[in-house]
Amino acid sequence: MKNLPPRSDGAPDELRAAIRMVPDYPKPGIDFYDITTLLKDPRLLRAALDQLSWLLAHLTVDKIAGIEARGFLFAPTVAYHLGAGFVPIRKAGKLPAESLRESYDLEYGFAEVEMHSDAVHFEGERFLIVDDVLATGGTAQAAGRLVESLGGRVVGFGFLLEIEALKGRERLDEVHSLLKV
Amino acid sequence: MKNLPPRSDGAPDELRAAIRMVPDYPKPGIDFYDITTLLKDPRLLRAALDQLSWLLAHLTVDKIAGIEARGFLFAPTVAYHLGAGFVPIRKAGKLPAESLRESYDLEYGFAEVEMHSDAVHFEGERFLIVDDVLATGGTAQAAGRLVESLGGRVVGFGFLLEIEALKGRERLDEVHSLLKV
Numbered sequence: 380m381k382n383l384p385p386r387s388d389g390a391p392d393e394l395r396a397a398i399r400m401v402p403d404y405p406k407p408g409i410d411f412y413d414i415t416t417l418l419k420d421p422r423l424l425r426a427a428l429d430q431l432s433w434l435l436a437h438l439t440v441d442k443i444a445g446i447e448a449r450g451f452l453f454a455p456t457v458a459y460h461l462g463a464g465f466v467p468i469r470k471a472g473k474l475p476a477e478s479l480r481e482s483y484d485l486e487y488g489f490a491e492v493e494m495h496s497d498a499v500h501f502e503g504e505r506f507l508i509v510d511d512v513l514a515t516g517g518t519a520q521a522a523g524r525l526v527e528s529l530g531g532r533v534v535g536f537g538f539l540l541e542i543e544a545l546k547g548r549e550r551l552d553e554v555h556s557l558l559k560v
Numbered sequence: 561m562k563n564l565p566p567r568s569d570g571a572p573d574e575l576r577a578a579i580r581m582v583p584d585y586p587k588p589g590i591d592f593y594d595i596t597t598l599l600k601d602p603r604l605l606r607a608a609l610d611q612l613s614w615l616l617a618h619l620t621v622d623k624i625a626g627i628e629a630r631g632f633l634f635a636p637t638v639a640y641h642l643g644a645g646f647v648p649i650r651k652a653g654k655l656p657a658e659s660l661r662e663s664y665d666l667e668y669g670f671a672e673v674e675m676h677s678d679a680v681h682f683e684g685e686r687f688l689i690v691d692d693v694l695a696t697g698g699t700a701q702a703a704g705r706l707v708e709s710l711g712g713r714v715v716g717f718g719f720l721l722e723i724e725a726l727k728g729r730e731r732l733d734e735v736h737s738l739l740k741v
Contacts, residue, residue, distance in 0.1 A: 382606070411656045418636070419623065419645040425563070428640055442600065448654070451632035452646070455599070455602060459609055459637060464600040473629075475582040475592045495596060527572040 380462045383436055392498040394430075394557045397423050398540065407515045410558065414511055420454070428453065431557050432460035435537045440507040440536060442531075444468050444494070445545055446522055449511035453539060457509055466498040468508075468522045479528055483521035492521050506531045513538040513556055516547025524552070561643045564608045564617055575611075576739045578604050579721065593721055593741065595692055599633070608720060609634065612738050613641035616718045621688040623712075625649050625675070627703055634720060638690055646696055647679040648682075649703045660709055664702035673702050681708040688710045694719040697728025703731035704732070 397417040400482065404411040417423050431453060440463050442503040445454025447469045458465040471480060471491035499506075506526045508519055513536070523533045541548065541556035548554045577599040585592040598604050612634060621644045626635025628650045639646040652661060653673040659674040680687075687707045689700055693715070704714045717735065722729065722737035729735045 404656040413656045415648060415655070415657075415679070419647050419679060421639070421643050421645045424636065424646055425640055443632075448629045448632060451629060452626075452636050452648075455605065455609065455633050456637050456640060458602070462606075463600055464602045466600050467596060467633075469629075474596070475585040475594045476580065476596075480629055498596070498600060513652070516694070517681065536684075537717055554616075 381436065381460065382462055383432060383460050386433060387426060387429055390426065391430075391558055394423055395560065398558070401523040412512055412542070414449070416540065424439055428456045429556070431537065431539060432457050434555050434557050435450065435507060435535070436461060438507055438535050439505060441505045441535055442466050442498070442507075443508050444498075444508045444522060444526060446492070446510040446518055447473070450509050453511060454509040457507075461507075463507070465492065466495050466506075468492050468525060479550065481521040481528070481551055482523045483517040485517070490518070492518065492525065494522075494525040494529065496529065499526065502530045505530045505534045507535050507537055508533060509537045513547040513554065514545045515550050516545075516550040519547065520550050548557040562617065562641065563643055564613060564641050567608060567614060568610055571607065572611075572739055574600050575604055575608055576667060576721075576741065579739070590599050593693055593723070595630070595720065601676040608738070609637045612718060612720060613638050614737050616688060616716070617642065619688055619716050621715055622686045623647050623679070625679075625687075625689045625703060625707060626673040627673070627686050627689065627691040627699055628654070631638040631690050634692060638688075638718065642688075647675065647687075649673050649675050649706060660706055660714070662702040662709070666698070671699070673699065673706065675703075675706040675710065677710065680707065683711045685712045686715045687714050688718060689714060690718045692720050694722040694735065695726045697726075697731040700728065701731050711714040
């Protein structure tokens with residue numbers, strides 16, 4: 380059962396302006412979008428959580444999968460508002476029970492994400508994948524493969540912020556992002 | 561401004577029963593309490609988030625500090641309900657801006673946590689520290705030292721689950737835990 384908050388008109392410009400850009404992090408030439416400056420303001424935190432939930436409220440979903448670590452900040456609240464369960468997608472070696480693993484390419488080398496094998500309850504269970512920022516889309520794409528390998532169906536992806544220049548959207552279906560830079 | 565959900569009578573026995581115990585994880589002899597089996601059930605997820613928020617609702621707080629990674633699952637929703645801001649406490653090297661670092665002892669060696677130096681806005685700002693499980697209390701204690709080193713005041717600690725045998729409560733002031741084993 381959905382449990383949506385009152386609809387607020389929102390102020391995407393104000394939310395976007397509260398995100399701090401940290402140059403040369405984690406390495407020279409990379410501009411890092413730091414959302415902690417938004418989250419520490421009570422009013423903006425609430426606006427971000429409400430508006431992200433409303434952005435995704437038209438989707439019919441059974442579970443929200445949140446990607447470690449910053450996806451964990453949004454996915455449970457979205458699940459709470461959409462009346463869905465929450466499932467974590469974690470870096471390799473962090474989940475205690477039997478898990479499935481997927482790798483994805485990084486600029487140099489690769490990384491891995493895992494999901495509990497019993498996270499999908501039935502064939503076709505509808506999953507929405509949530510993370511804080513959509514950059515190249517590699518992690519989200521690997522998360523989608525995990526859900527599908529376990530028999531789930533990915534009905535969409537939700538992000539607080541999309542970095543349009545990195546074209547992550549082209550690798551994913553049904554992308555919803557609250558803010559864009 | 562607080563924004564509390566309707567009060568539910570709750571079912572702590574049912575919530576506790578939904579937590580899976582994984583023996584010998586992460587190493588032989590350790591019983592790991594896996595909360596993912598609770599979180600994936602929409603009704604229990606909502607009950608856990610509502611009841612944890614109500615448990616902490618009598619506290620007057622400015623900010624909720626959530627401890628990476630599983631504290632991130634609860635702290636933003638608690639902040640949302642209590643009308644507070646959210647601040648992350650992360651493992652060393654994960655925060656992009658200037659940070660303060662604290663170390664704490666593990667069974668073998670030590671670990672470190674960090675907090676952004678600008679996370680505390682004024683002397684005496686009231687912080688509540690939130691994590692999923694209270695075990696020995698070492699991480700939570702280090703998190704409290706970070707807040708205080710930056711001029712904040714720790715008004716309490718909130719946990720979904722407290723493992724009483726490990727006596728973490730003795731190292732901390734104002735501990736509130738929704739479930740106990």
